[in-house]
Amino acid sequence: MIYVDLVTALALLQYLGFAMAVGRARGKYGVPAPAVTGQPDFERYLRVQQNTLECLIIVVPSLWLFARYVSDPWAAGLGVVYLIGRMMYFVGYTRAPAKRAAGYGVTALAMIALLVGALVGVVMQLLRG
Numbered sequence: 001m002i003y004v005d006l007v008t009a010l011a012l013l014q015y016l017g018f019a020m021a022v023g024r025a026r027g028k029y030g031v032p033a034p035a036v037t038g039q040p041d042f043e044r045y046l047r048v049q050q051n052t053l054e055c056l057i058i059v060v061p062s063l064w065l066f067a068r069y070v071s072d073p074w075a076a077g078l079g080v081v082y083l084i085g086r087m088m089y090f091v092g093y094t095r096a097p098a099k100r101a102a103g104y105g106v107t108a109l110a111m112i113a114l115l116v117g118a119l120v121g122v123v124m125q126l127l128r129g
Helices: 002-028 040-069 072-095 097-128
Strands: none
Touching (some): 002 040, 002 072, 040 072, 040 097, 072 097
């Protein structure tokens, strides 16, 4: 599962980068902690970070299960698609909320493929006995 381990580490690193971008945006747009609202540009950065955390809850276990029951290289490939989708989402959303759709679409497709593939793999294993 070395490929999946690498993609998992990259996903966590990406999330950390998004969190750091929120910190920079907090300073740039003058939003003192603990405030999380009031400045739309800052709020977009925060929403990217929060949405990415929500996605990690789905993608990480799905990635590992897919790798275990289906294929490590395929899981890692879908994980890379997820990472690309997240970056597209970050760039699009921080520029203008309407530009986030493509990135979210890529993210969602990768997550769905990983989750459905993992579920099918687990069920197939159960049926084999």
